Amino acid sequence: MRVTIADVARAAGVSKTTVSRVLNTKADVDRSTASRVREVIAHLGYVPSSGAVGLARGSSRTVGMLVPSLTWSWMGEVLQGVVDTVEAAEYGLLLFTCNRGAESVRRFTTQVSARAFDGLVVVEPENTLGHLTAFHRSGLPIVLIDDRGHHPEFPSVATTNHEGAASAARHLHADGRTRPLVLTGPAHYGCVRERLDGFRSVLPDARVVRGDFTERGGERAMAGLLDAGIPFDSVFAHNDVTATGALRALHAAGRRVPDDVAVIGFDDIPMAAHTAPPLTTVRQPTRAMGETAARMLLAHLGGTPAPDEPVVLPTELVVRRSAP
Structure with a gap:
């Protein structure tokens, strides 16, 4: 059976909040209590999840990505660019699609409310701009990979x-x-x-x-x-x-x-x-667009202000036999 934070709190005679503060090295726990909690953790073999520790610190070290569907022909390359960048920074990725329309949006909104991720990369699904705007204004960092038209309120990545x-x-x-x-x-x-x-x-x-x-x-x-x-x-x-x-x-x-x-x-x-x-x-440059959007979001989470203007990546004509 997996040992939980409640088991540690009960064995140490403290609250779960105190255990969480010890795990996150908060300075407001006295030494003897912190030492007792650590001894119980070692004795019980408790292993905290990275998500639980992150949430206690105000960060999940997880990025969300919202897309209309994975069936779009270029979506795989965009997603791979995001994944490569996020994983290199030792973040996790939660992927959300809108295949089920309003039901998908409701489930996604629940995850936003639960603070399941720190920021969001978006290829804008239809009928979501109002939700995204509200989330952004409430403090959720969002970067758009923008193919529907420039939305100046959001940092964005586009192409020529x-x-x-x-x-x-x-x-x-x-x-x-x-x-x-x-x-x-x-x-x-x-x-x-x-x-x-x-x-x-x-x-x-x-x-x-x-x-x-x-x-x-x-x-x-x-x-x-x-x-x-x-x-x-x-x-x-x-x-x-x-x-x-x-x-x-x-x-x-x-x-x-x-x-x-x-x-x-x-x-x-x-x-x-x-x-x-x-x-x-x-x-x-679809993969580069995903990479750039993810880098922008991670930099913003790290304290770097998001650019005011869209980051625009160049296209390139590739000549083959259908029009030599």
């Missing part, structure tokens, strides 16, 4: 969506493509607006088709355009998953890539190098 999309447009323009098509993601994402603005800053006459960031959505949109006889010689998809669906529809229609249609994606997820043909894409 505008410039990344502009680099894709310049690449297509240099290849002589004059009838570009843009397959976007959902309009309420800040990254979608930035990518569309960036592409249009170079190729303002591009035809725009709203998408949903899914492979099936990219395939459906492309098939519909082909069936309608819409003329285009190039495609810029707002993520690699959409681009993969577009490639499938082009192949099914007998269009050659890149001879007939050049295709560029965004993100550079692992499968981008293995599509047919391999996908030219704008590489988003």
